[in-house]
Amino acid sequence: MKVKVKLRLLEIYDELEMELEEDLTVRSLLEKLISIYGDNLKKLIIDPKKGYRAIVIGGGEVIKANEKLKDKSELTLLLPVAGG
Amino acid sequence: MASGYWNKVLRIDLTNKKVVKEDVEDKIFRLFVGGAGFGAKILWEEVSPEKDPLHADNRLIFATGPLQGHPVPGGAKFSVVSKSPLTNTQADSAAGAKWGPFLKKAGYDALIIQGRSETPVYIYIDDDKVEIKDAKSIWGLDSYQAVDQIRKELGDERVSVATIGPAGEKLVRMACIVVDKHSFAGRCGLGAVMGSKNLKAVAVKGSKKVPVANLSLLKEYNRKYFKEIHNASIKSGLRPHGTPVLCITAEGFGDMPIKYWTGDTWPEGAKKIGAPNYTNVLSAKPYPCLYCPIGCHRNINIEEPTKYRLKGIGPEYETLGMLGTNLLIDDVKAIAVANDICNKLGIDTISTGACIGFAMECYEKGIISKKDTGGMEIKWGDPEILIELVKQIGNKEGFGSIFSEGALRAARKIGKNAEELVAHVKGLDFPAHDPRACWGMIPTYATGTRGACHMRGVEEDVEMSGFYIPEIGITKEKAQFFKREGKAFLAVKMQDYCALVNSLVLCVFMPDGGDLSFTSILNIFNSITGWEWDVQEAMKCGERIFTMQRLINLRDGYSKKDDILPPKMHVPAKKGFRAGKVPPVEELINEYYRLREWDENGHPSKRKLQELDLDL
Numbered sequence: 157m158k159v160k161v162k163l164r165l166l167e168i169y170d171e172l173e174m175e176l177e178e179d180l181t182v183r184s185l186l187e188k189l190i191s192i193y194g195d196n197l198k199k200l201i202i203d204p205k206k207g208y209r210a211i212v213i214g215g216g217e218v219i220k221a222n223e224k225l226k227d228k229s230e231l232t233l234l235l236p237v238a239g240g
Numbered sequence: 241m242a243s244g245y246w247n248k249v250l251r252i253d254l255t256n257k258k259v260v261k262e263d264v265e266d267k268i269f270r271l272f273v274g275g276a277g278f279g280a281k282i283l284w285e286e287v288s289p290e291k292d293p294l295h296a297d298n299r300l301i302f303a304t305g306p307l308q309g310h311p312v313p314g315g316a317k318f319s320v321v322s323k324s325p326l327t328n329t330q331a332d333s334a335a336g337a338k339w340g341p342f343l344k345k346a347g348y349d350a351l352i353i354q355g356r357s358e359t360p361v362y363i364y365i366d367d368d369k370v371e372i373k374d375a376k377s378i379w380g381l382d383s384y385q386a387v388d389q390i391r392k393e394l395g396d397e398r399v400s401v402a403t404i405g406p407a408g409e410k411l412v413r414m415a416c417i418v419v420d421k422h423s424f425a426g427r428c429g430l431g432a433v434m435g436s437k438n439l440k441a442v443a444v445k446g447s448k449k450v451p452v453a454n455l456s457l458l459k460e461y462n463r464k465y466f467k468e469i470h471n472a473s474i475k476s477g478l479r480p481h482g483t484p485v486l487c488i489t490a491e492g493f494g495d496m497p498i499k500y501w502t503g504d505t506w507p508e509g510a511k512k513i514g515a516p517n518y519t520n521v522l523s524a525k526p527y528p529c530l531y532c533p534i535g536c537h538r539n540i541n542i543e544e545p546t547k548y549r550l551k552g553i554g555p556e557y558e559t560l561g562m563l564g565t566n567l568l569i570d571d572v573k574a575i576a577v578a579n580d581i582c583n584k585l586g587i588d589t590i591s592t593g594a595c596i597g598f599a600m601e602c603y604e605k606g607i608i609s610k611k612d613t614g615g616m617e618i619k620w621g622d623p624e625i626l627i628e629l630v631k632q633i634g635n636k637e638g639f640g641s642i643f644s645e646g647a648l649r650a651a652r653k654i655g656k657n658a659e660e661l662v663a664h665v666k667g668l669d670f671p672a673h674d675p676r677a678c679w680g681m682i683p684t685y686a687t688g689t690r691g692a693c694h695m696r697g698v699e700e701d702v703e704m705s706g707f708y709i710p711e712i713g714i715t716k717e718k719a720q721f722f723k724r725e726g727k728a729f730l731a732v733k734m735q736d737y738c739a740l741v742n743s744l745v746l747c748v749f750m751p752d753g754g755d756l757s758f759t760s761i762l763n764i765f766n767s768i769t770g771w772e773w774d775v776q777e778a779m780k781c782g783e784r785i786f787t788m789q790r791l792i793n794l795r796d797g798y799s800k801k802d803d804i805l806p807p808k809m810h811v812p813a814k815k816g817f818r819a820g821k822v823p824p825v826e827e828l829i830n831e832y833y834r835l836r837e838w839d840e841n842g843h844p845s846k847r848k849l850q851e852l853d854l855d856l
Contacts, residue, residue: 164488164507166477166516203475209706213492213817218721232817234492237476238705238753239483239536240557240673240694 157227244306255355274305276332277743277785279321309344309450314750331428336529345446383418403441405586453770469754483557487514500597561672562593574623585634594669689789740782
């Protein structure tokens, strides 16, 4: 399946289309992204104590780490930053 | 005398130049804590509903809380409280720098100003010495020049100065109070109240040690929490990037204002004006208030182009939103220059951006034309128009002078249904957060005791950023996007929490971005006061303060008819994260009313008032 991923993670701001195997979860996608972008991404999206901190949104919803990806979905990764 | 307080208020009547030091009973602080709460209590008792906020009888209250005067992280704040000339509501607006701790160390919990001087003056407080000084040579200076001039005159570079700029002198209804050239009591036009009293500035320094119940425990907490908050703020990005860290995330969630609340998405714009681009392009560095482990304010340096050359304070997220994406402007240097002009003239960047956005929308729709604007083409995305209009609004001149009365009054003057376009509640322009994205903000904006305000509930950070407070039931479950369930509860609890925080007076970024828990806040509070409050007692106090503010507004003519959101907030987005989501505005407000025990007119029940010891 194909998914479009937008990374909106401060220093890592990118967009890519990925060809992925069926039934892949969001967590697996994040792992794949870390293998592509390396430690810089890992530091941004993983809290050593709490796990994944990046928020994955798509189709007007927050998608949980254990949810399976759908073909042709468009996902955006955001950081849960505060301060307005 | 209670620990954490002097039980002393300084009252200055500018009409007859009378200075009085008044005692305050312990029970007042136990009921209203300080800051916003103490100010509300004074407004309730001393400012009658028929008085115009710019009348000499209005009070201008500078109030500290129990945290000031100690090196508590985020404790260098104070509240300014008055009846607002912009909204006619009660209004509290907080600022930082070092003014609050200095007033406290001078031996006062609060300063109450009343009356009107015949000629311009400023107040100088140095412990027990209090002087009303001639300000003729300072009147007319911009807010940065005024700070420098007062320090020079007093021969003391360390003195902290809260001043107005030319906008406050000219009674611009969105004039702010500028503190030490880098912190601002921005909202609700309290600078105009200061101007109406012919009061240019209040300079203060103090040397006294504030009484504390358990000093060794307080020192231990301060050390521990300072380190924890500092580390958390590095991780959250608030330390390295300041509030501009929020831009990309806020735009992604559909929270950032775009085209004066008529646009849905603009990722390219948010990227250009937000962090990390902001940090790189503006060479931005942290500029902390006293005792702050975060340093969210930014010092910036622009060399090129020469027309935008600037060394000084950089814009915050709110300013980037309101002077940037709100106007379809993505030139961060131009925004920084406009921000600098706002700061020096002394106008609130949020309401200024709202007025310009409103003007651009009116121009696009043909409601106003070149004939009205003095020949200017007020088109979206034009940074030079932004800079020109900021000058006109702050100086109350040209076409911009129509906005010196605020966007809502300007719209009423323009007519042609322009009022329908204004994004406001009770006359206070929306800040740079869209309640259609984070539904907890819907009841908070609608019922806000100073109008539409993100700092009186911070639900945007609960929903977008995971700012949870488990001690009061604010958990992930209550923060699900686009779920009605739990959002009214969220608004009630967060309003009460914020009312408490604004009365302590604690910078909200310590918990929100710095991860300081509610329990830790109470540890600090109890070590200072010795009162041993638990979460329940503290929240009851927050609810009491919020309700006191509500009672002032009800007495002064507001009711349920004013607890509404403007037409734009009922229109769902066509694209982006909130596409097609219709905010359940009325349902949420009705549920909120039930939770608050308010009747059909918006009045709290007698039972609730008795419970809160507000059976007035």
